[in-house]
Amino acid sequence: MKPNYIPSQTTLTGQKNATEHKNCIGQTTCAYCGVGCGVDIHFEKGEPVAIEGTPSHPANYGKLCVKGNHLLETLTSEDRLITPQIDGKSVSWHLATDMIADRLIETIRSHGPDSVAFYLSGQLLTEDYYVANKFMKGYVGSANVDTNSRLCMSSAVAAYIRAFGEDIVPCSYSDLEQTDLLIIIGSNAAWTHPVLYQRIERAKQINPAMQIVLIDPRRTATVEIADKHLALKPGTDAAIYNGLLNYLANYDGLDKCFIEKHTENFDGCLAEAKQWSVNRVASFCELKVQEIESLYDLFLCSPRVISFYSMGINQSSSGTDKCQSIINAHLASGKLLRPGCGPFSITGQPNAMGGREVGGMSNMLTSHMDIENATHREQVKTFWQSPTIASKAGLKAVDMFEQMRSGQIKAVWIMATNPMVSLPNRPIITEALKACETVIVSDCVARNDTLEYANVVLPVSGWLEKDGTVTNSERVISRQRGLIGPNGEVKHDWQIICEVAKKMGFDGFDYQHVHEIFNEWTALTGYKNNGSRQLDLSAIGRLSQSEYNNLKPQQWPIKPGGDSRVFVDRQFSTSSGRAHFHPVTPRLPIQTTSEQFPIVMNSGRLRDHWHTMTRTGRSARLHAHTEHPYIEINPSMARTLDIVDGDLIRAQSSTGEVIANARVTDSVRKGQCFMPIHWSKQYASHAKVSALYQSVIDPISGQPESKHTAVRIEKMNYAQHGFLFLTSDINLTVDYWSKTRISKGWLWHFAMHQEGLELRHFLQEQLTDRYQWLQFNSSHLQSVVAQSSGELKAVGYLSNVPVKINSDWLNQLSISDSISDDQLNRLLHAQTDPTFENGKQVCSCFKVYEKSIVTAIKEGHRSVAELGKKLQCGTNCGSCKTELSQLIKTHAEDTHHDIHALVL
CATH class of the missing domain: 3.40.50.740 (Rossmann fold)
Known part of the structure; x- marks a missing residue:
């Protein structure tokens, strides 16, 4: 029997609260993105012990993403500010x-x-x-x-006010499930708004005729649900919708009655859009004419269309105009203010x-x-x-x-x-x-x-x-x-x-x-x-x-x-009661590339982290998906710069620099790179991506241009690379470092230009407690292990190349009553126990790793549902489903090639 719901009240004003009851459910909302999921907190003996989505909440109907599922892990008194x-x-x-x-x-x-x-x-x-x-x-x-x-x-806000006279998002989540065409532009919803992504995914399963188009310079996880992906030139989004307005006018796609009765300034807006032919849009956006025409035909012929957009549109020196260009197309076609239609700006914060x-x-x-x-x-x-x-x-x-x-x-x-x-x-x-x-x-x-x-x-x-x-x-x-x-x-x-x-x-x-x-x-x-x-x-x-x-x-x-629909009488919040068209002239980003800074840097969010990690940084499980900062670069660029996957590389702009591991992938176009936003000085020495951006803003909204800057990239050549596992936190002063939380302590990767550091002496200065030390030195590796009463307290390596040791194995050893001689020998020689060589963690909920998933795929489990039945991955929050799909595509194809070769 489910515990009774106890309505809670604030504990900070002396009221009763859920913790005064031995067993109950308290209801609240998630602390992360703007989806606003309801959560149920289960209490036992006054302590929160479990979390699940609120089944009746209209935002999520019981679903939670991986971050929401692990919120209770972030409730710790560690590093809390408790006094003025x-x-x-x-x-x-x-x-x-x-x-x-x-x-x-x-x-x-x-x-x-x-x-x-x-x-x-x-x-x-x-x-x-x-x-x-x-x-x-x-x-x-x-x-x-x-x-x-x-x-x-703020760019979305400014455009809504300019168009409607009020900051109104004219859509609901249910519209995402009722549309014929969903255009996702400037949003990696699979990672940034996973619960909505799953609602979209389910809607497409129910209605396979529903079309989804992703418009994004990068091939993100969201591409897994898309029928088409338009990898446009960064910053050219407004041209897409200007050209669309022109196309609608040329092919009888305008709702002339709506325009005449309920809008103003359409002629001026159309005059600007008329300059944007399909050919000009394709050239400006660096896309094929066929890609543009296909998108425009879909919009023209689909009775219900949603344009779903977020930071990729807003964070621009012309973000307000980009948002306006989207609104213009929906106003002109009359595809708004009815189910399954509208310009839907999705909010980032709770x-x-x-x-x-x-x-x-x-x-x-x-x-x-x-x-x-x-x-x-x-x-x-x-x-x-x-x-x-x-x-x-x-x-x-x-x-x-x-x-x-x-x-x-x-x-x-x-x-x-x-x-x-x-x-x-x-x-x-x-x-x-x-x-x-x-x-x-x-x-x-x-x-x-x-x-x-x-x-x-x-x-x-x-x-x-x-x-x-x-x-x-x-x-x-x-x-x-x-x-x-x-x-x-x-x-x-x-x-x-x-x-x-x-x-x-x-x-x-x-x-x-x-x-x-x-x-x-x-x-x-x-x-x-x-x-x-x-x-x-x-x-x-x-x-x-x-x-x-x-x-x-x-x-x-x-x-x-x-009835909570807006503008039901088609009377808008402007002085005239009419919606306003506004002419848009597409503009490229201000922070342009040059001979000195030839590469476009983009930035964004990850699946398991949030903002500057003051909350997600407390959860070892959330850290496990992406342990350290990285910069995605194209394979062609990597070859030119003699960079291989995992190398430490530096990106420099006119205002600052970052250092992170290279992630070589064709998900970014040649001449572009991408870096996550989440690392601060608390978790890495040189990974604050905002340092790369100039103080360039949209003149209307004041929103910074945080999706586009110009950088140069080079490989970093350090004399020594280090790896540490410690059960306690320390202040590490070296040329480069990043750290990640694991359940029994912290892992550091660091690097130094200096040679000749004596690792054991270095660590003993950092750790004031008295430990028993073991040490191994070879021509290319220093390693030390520290124990206290048989418990593992520290492991350190120093080499001329990066050293990698599996964090789960270290965790397992740290909670063991005793460590065998074989395990100590493996530790000293930096050789992970083979049973822990599992690759990247893909499913944070059930700690399912890439190796197990690939093995299952090669055994014939070639759908997300089949992998879930075998390994549980994807069966809880569902945030890992896009990565499971990508692994299926990659390794099912590899298996097919292997079988084909055997047959030949």
């Missing part, structure tokens, strides 16, 4: 908030309200976001409050949408109101009863840090984000934080790249401690419930802001419980709205604390009968 700090010393909350209030008051008095800035995050809950915006825009009187959503979604709703970005007011609109400003000021209201748009993220650097911003409060890793041009961000007189950082981790620049550090609640709401990519509001008690002295972000506000003499921040913030916020969405904006949540406001705690997922707009 001033200049590195622990202090009381009273002292910390006194200092912040005094600093802000003095800064505003001496330099004006615009000398203060907030930099927020899509990791915040909507209530946190709301209070921060109220504080800055209504009480400080500055709109210098921006968010890291600027880095991922609450980027909620932040947008409350005006989390510097060019917005709360509740989808316009900061440049005097009537809107007065409405918000009146509702808040605030002493002032920001009179103009504030600074966007990149400009905000530039003004810190120049000394115009004197105080910044950074909440739940790590700009030293995520913002482009790391040297500039370093200078900005050093120059800023007061740097306040609220976070739940004790170490990240930004914290070292903070004057004041504040410990805040993390996932499963936080309590409030989030909004996902399809406009569904869900409760994120605080199900476990606070770690140390942590507080919620909204509580800290309110405490500082009251010490600054501000009224309007006397909230006792988070539901009071929710009620105020939802009431504001309906205040003098009168149908002018789709965002009106007043129907679910005025909730009691109990009703708020039991709030079910709600998609807005919230209307009688449950």
